[in-house]
Amino acid sequence: MTANEAKETQMAETKTMDRLASIAAGEIVETRIHPELAEEESILDISDFNLWYGEKQALFDVSMTLPRGKVTALIGPSGCGKSTLLRSVNRMNDLIDTVRIDGSMNLGEGNIYGPGVDVIELRRRMGMVFQKSNPFPMSIFDNVTYPLQINGERNKSVLRDVCEKALRGAALWDEVSDRLQESALGMSGGQQQRLCIARAIAAEPEVLLMDEPCSALDPIATTRVEELILSLRGEYTVLIVTHNMQQASRVSDYTAFMYLGQVLEYGPTARMFTNPLLQETEDYITGRFG
Amino acid sequence: MNRNAQQSGTGSFTGQRFSRKPRKSVLFTDTLARRLITASGIGSIIAVSLVGLFLVWVVLPLFTPTGLEEVSESVQSTGAASADSAVPSMVHQAMDDYGSLVWSLHADGTILVHEVDGGKLLARRIVRPGVSVTAVKASGHQGRVLLGYADGTMQTVKVGFDVSYHNDSDLPDTFASLSVGERASHEQGLVERTPEHQLRLSRLTIQADEPVSLGTDPIVLIDGSETSGGLVVAALDAAGVLFDRQLRWRKNLLTGELRVRSTGSDLRLEDLRASRGTPVALVLNDAGDRLLLAEIDGTTSVLRRDGEGEYAAVAAVDLVPDPNAKLTALAFIAGRVSLAVGDDQGGLSVWFPVRETPTSQPRLQRVHELDEHHGVVTALASSGRSRLLLAGYRDGKIRLYHVTSHRFLGEADLEQGPIVAAAISPREDLILAANRERNALFHLDAPHPDISFSALLRPVWYEGYPGPVYAWQSSAATDTFEPKLSLVPLIYGTLKATFYSMLFGLPLALLAALYTSEFLHRRTRSRIKPVIETMASLPSVVLGFLAALVMAPFVERVLVQVLAVLFCAPFFLLLGAHLWQMLPRRSLTRLEPWRPLAVLIALVAGMWCSWQWAGPLEQIGFAGDVKLWLDGQIGSGITGWFVLLLAPAALLVGWWNTIQGEVLIRGRGPGWIRWQLGMLDLGRFLASTAATIVLALFAAWMLSSSGWDPRGSMMDTYVQRNALVVGFAMGFAVIPIIYSIAEDALSAVPDHLRAASLGAGATPWQTAFKVVVPPAMSGLFSAGMIGLGRAVGETMIVLMAAGNTPIMEMNIFNGFRTLSANLAVELPEAVQNSTHYRTLFLAALTLFIMTFLLNTIAEVVRQHFRRKSSQL
Numbered sequence A: 001m002t003a004n005e006a007k008e009t010q011m012a013e014t015k016t017m018d019r020l021a022s023i024a025a026g027e028i029v030e031t032r033i034h035p036e037l038a039e040e041e042s043i044l045d046i047s048d049f050n051l052w053y054g055e056k057q058a059l060f061d062v063s064m065t066l067p068r069g070k071v072t073a074l075i076g077p078s079g080c081g082k083s084t085l086l087r088s089v090n091r092m093n094d095l096i097d098t099v100r101i102d103g104s105m106n107l108g109e110g111n112i113y114g115p116g117v118d119v120i121e122l123r124r125r126m127g128m129v130f131q132k133s134n135p136f137p138m139s140i141f142d143n144v145t146y147p148l149q150i151n152g153e154r155n156k157s158v159l160r161d162v163c164e165k166a167l168r169g170a171a172l173w174d175e176v177s178d179r180l181q182e183s184a185l186g187m188s189g190g191q192q193q194r195l196c197i198a199r200a201i202a203a204e205p206e207v208l209l210m211d212e213p214c215s216a217l218d219p220i221a222t223t224r225v226e227e228l229i230l231s232l233r234g235e236y237t238v239l240i241v242t243h244n245m246q247q248a249s250r251v252s253d254y255t256a257f258m259y260l261g262q263v264l265e266y267g268p269t270a271r272m273f274t275n276p277l278l279q280e281t282e283d284y285i286t287g288r289f290g
Numbered sequence B: 001m002n003r004n005a006q007q008s009g010t011g012s013f014t015g016q017r018f019s020r021k022p023r024k025s026v027l028f029t030d031t032l033a034r035r036l037i038t039a040s041g042i043g044s045i046i047a048v049s050l051v052g053l054f055l056v057w058v059v060l061p062l063f064t065p066t067g068l069e070e071v072s073e074s075v076q077s078t079g080a081a082s083a084d085s086a087v088p089s090m091v092h093q094a095m096d097d098y099g100s101l102v103w104s105l106h107a108d109g110t111i112l113v114h115e116v117d118g119g120k121l122l123a124r125r126i127v128r129p130g131v132s133v134t135a136v137k138a139s140g141h142q143g144r145v146l147l148g149y150a151d152g153t154m155q156t157v158k159v160g161f162d163v164s165y166h167n168d169s170d171l172p173d174t175f176a177s178l179s180v181g182e183r184a185s186h187e188q189g190l191v192e193r194t195p196e197h198q199l200r201l202s203r204l205t206i207q208a209d210e211p212v213s214l215g216t217d218p219i220v221l222i223d224g225s226e227t228s229g230g231l232v233v234a235a236l237d238a239a240g241v242l243f244d245r246q247l248r249w250r251k252n253l254l255t256g257e258l259r260v261r262s263t264g265s266d267l268r269l270e271d272l273r274a275s276r277g278t279p280v281a282l283v284l285n286d287a288g289d290r291l292l293l294a295e296i297d298g299t300t301s302v303l304r305r306d307g308e309g310e311y312a313a314v315a316a317v318d319l320v321p322d323p324n325a326k327l328t329a330l331a332f333i334a335g336r337v338s339l340a341v342g343d344d345q346g347g348l349s350v351w352f353p354v355r356e357t358p359t360s361q362p363r364l365q366r367v368h369e370l371d372e373h374h375g376v377v378t379a380l381a382s383s384g385r386s387r388l389l390l391a392g393y394r395d396g397k398i399r400l401y402h403v404t405s406h407r408f409l410g411e412a413d414l415e416q417g418p419i420v421a422a423a424i425s426p427r428e429d430l431i432l433a434a435n436r437e438r439n440a441l442f443h444l445d446a447p448h449p450d451i452s453f454s455a456l457l458r459p460v461w462y463e464g465y466p467g468p469v470y471a472w473q474s475s476a477a478t479d480t481f482e483p484k485l486s487l488v489p490l491i492y493g494t495l496k497a498t499f500y501s502m503l504f505g506l507p508l509a510l511l512a513a514l515y516t517s518e519f520l521h522r523r524t525r526s527r528i529k530p531v532i533e534t535m536a537s538l539p540s541v542v543l544g545f546l547a548a549l550v551m552a553p554f555v556e557r558v559l560v561q562v563l564a565v566l567f568c569a570p571f572f573l574l575l576g577a578h579l580w581q582m583l584p585r586r587s588l589t590r591l592e593p594w595r596p597l598a599v600l601i602a603l604v605a606g607m608w609c610s611w612q613w614a615g616p617l618e619q620i621g622f623a624g625d626v627k628l629w630l631d632g633q634i635g636s637g638i639t640g641w642f643v644l645l646l647a648p649a650a651l652l653v654g655w656w657n658t659i660q661g662e663v664l665i666r667g668r669g670p671g672w673i674r675w676q677l678g679m680l681d682l683g684r685f686l687a688s689t690a691a692t693i694v695l696a697l698f699a700a701w702m703l704s705s706s707g708w709d710p711r712g713s714m715m716d717t718y719v720q721r722n723a724l725v726v727g728f729a730m731g732f733a734v735i736p737i738i739y740s741i742a743e744d745a746l747s748a749v750p751d752h753l754r755a756a757s758l759g760a761g762a763t764p765w766q767t768a769f770k771v772v773v774p775p776a777m778s779g780l781f782s783a784g785m786i787g788l789g790r791a792v793g794e795t796m797i798v799l800m801a802a803g804n805t806p807i808m809e810m811n812i813f814n815g816f817r818t819l820s821a822n823l824a825v826e827l828p829e830a831v832q833n834s835t836h837y838r839t840l841f842l843a844a845l846t847l848f849i850m851t852f853l854l855n856t857i858a859e860v861v862r863q864h865f866r867r868k869s870s871q872l
């Protein structure tokens, strides 16, 4: 690194630091959205979405679209609102008494937060995988087919079929095919997480929401889940939150970088990781802050 | 400090160094706390165990074996004992209240008085010297002796004990040296030093009336009974004439002499009865209205005697059904109602008159079979105050029984010769048994002869009852009363109270817990929970008071309305819910805050309607008067069945609906708009309601037309303080505790499970039932068990509102008595260490065990649940 280059970098750094400081001070910056996104068919439209936990605002004017059939990754430092945004998509935030929102999210034509929306139906259109695995204290079979069972599906052969497909999809079938009737709580942590993924995809959701699905998994299981996500691409739209940059780069088509409740930059993963529009993005991805 | 860090040279984040060793004060507090906690823990365990042990310690004597022990070798000679002349065989003997004197009656009419200890002869009296005695009877425990003579006359003798208290100066100096409890004879009587240092002089008084002439032939059998109209005497002479006499005493005011007047008639025996055999025993019952003439083979004619002394044969019974056996002993036991019968095959049974129906004539029945095959029964003696029966045998054995409890209490052996007469002292602490040679004295230690496990827990046939029953009746006014100490009615009452209060309280508490934990906002929940828990601090005496004095009369007045509300309120609630979901979604979100108000309106509407409809409903269903209907006087049982079956029918229809009906709706799903679907659902609901009613009506009709009537079991005569009222009031008492534990159990289910379920698109209701309730199940179960434990032990509410009649009826409209209320009512007045007292402690022990078991089960399940939920 020449002295000049070094000086340039340092200047750039101070510049980003200034910007980050002003965001922290409450400035609302416009999201830098890469032009490639305009060409994609969108399935979810988020526009000017704000969210408050009581008095504290957690999301600021978030506007982005989710391309259909693609994997989108949400990255950003801890506490920047990734989970909040993800939960807003299927209105899991409704469960928190203090939450207040503003702005709109449109799934297809309907506004998710519209007055006549059936939240139950909305959630059935989306699958959700949580950061911490949360299998029900029931058999593996009942866990996987739960979304169908609550929908009134009682046909055993349909249920068995779906169960097998979902477990295969989650790369779990070979491990548990002979103990489907045993309790899911007897599985290992990694298996439990894959079971939750199987449960999320069993009902054929339009959108799959994943909040750090691999944070509790060992490398092998992580690879499995990543393979699964890759295989889902095309059929499902996936929104995944991750702290693992390699993972984001491996599995996602698009990446959004969030900072303190704002989406700073949103674009194709390849571009975001090699040639981002914002210095802050590059700094975060390369690990210079976070 | 800083320097310190530098000196040490090792790295330090804070620049400070801390000692790795815990401080002295920390260690001290730790040890102290540990010791204290251990001590108080062990202390409380010991305290609880001590309570249990104390109960056991008080109860145990109920079941200790009886002591029957011979005191001194030979108390007195009975046969050729008296120095001057031989005395014929003894026929009867009795002791005084203090167990110090005994008088015996002999076949020739001689009366001897002995000292019990040592057997010294104190007095000897021949009532009517010169005329030979041909019939002797000592009847009852009042000391009345009847003598029949060879010249056809009879005589009544009253034998009694005259007791007087004296100071040392009143009596000769020889007694001054007596110490407490010591005895000495004096003028045909006995002097004893009482614990109060007085001298008690007991003397036998024998007061013989003048003989009454009956006929000319020797009298062979005689008996008498003290009635309100005087002494009724029946005597039979050798020629077969039955003399009926009613004796009254009149005092000559001038001389102070008692003169006896007799009225009555003479009857020929062959006119009276069918049997031609020779009677060997004649007994007259307590009321003097039944005369029994028994022959040697046991054939017995029962004659009814009316007030005018007219006799008529009413029945013939065979007291000794065994054809080979011969009647050898026949005697009344205390109260002169039950008859003890012994035969030469060792059979010993007790008979008393039983009315099969309240209106039918009583019939003598063999009720208690005491023993078999212990040799020939030669003498029977009973206690004056309880159902103790002593049987003497030809081989010299005596055996002691308690008649009602069928308990064999003990035996002893005199070894030589048949027992001729025996006596149980009035205090039941001494027994005398005489054979021809000697009269042996036994110490009896049987404080609770009437208690046995079967008497406590099995049906017992008490005197005068049509059959064996479970009964609790611990005291009554008369001496000859049999205490009825079956725990079963009390346990039944406890279970009944528990059942009805849980029926009311359990669903309410569990649903309330589910509602607060799953459907209420967190903030509202945190306010509601403490409020419900404060309900627990409402003193149960206040609840009981309200139940007994406010609710009971109110419910009695508006019974139909209350019954109607039980069904109308849920109906209107569901109707309201169906209407609510037909509202357009937009207004729904706006109206959401008003939903509780809507619920309230639906409830009020349900109550209003049941109030409005009560009159017509009573007309149609209960023939215009529900009380009379419950009595079974009017109407048919169909309405009763209908009321009982409505809830099961609703469950059945609801179950079918979830299986089949939902498919119907889902099939319509797409393409239909909201209010249309709402209409469809409403229609389905109304159809289900109609189906429920039709189903219940049909089942009710089927049941009642096949002859079954619910009146008499689940519902019957209305009593103001009843299980329904207690159910309501005690339901209130158990709701807070069940609610609190159940809510904790539900809240303990981790939120991430709820999130997973809701995230998968489940409704809150589905989430609650499929995800939250199953892992909380054991917690809910233990909540129920603890509620059960509370209901079992609850006292004040049942004491005040249950009426406290110890009856065993399923009838929801009748009262009961629980173990706890029984303790509260009776323990204060029970004589310490009496059978009653100890039985009450047994009831307490039962209660203790019941609640202990319930709480243990609850705790075990709870532990299990804790272990399981830690995996979630």
Ligand SMILES: Nc1ncnc2c1ncn2[C@@H]1O[C@H](COP(=O)(O)OP(=O)(O)OP(=O)(O)O)[C@@H](O)[C@H]1O
Binding pocket: A053, A056, A058, A077, A078, A079, A080, A081, A082, A083, A084, A085, A096
């Ligand atoms: N239930 C809540 N109540 C109040 N504030 C909340 C709640 N959940 C999250 N927040 C706040 O909202 C902000 C965003 O939180 P969020 O969980 O979305 O962050 P995140 O980006 O997912 O972080 P991480 O990467 O650590 O999971 C944080 O500042 C957090 O403190």
Ligand SMILES: [Mg+2]
Binding pocket: A082, A083, A084, A211
């Ligand atoms: Mg998060």
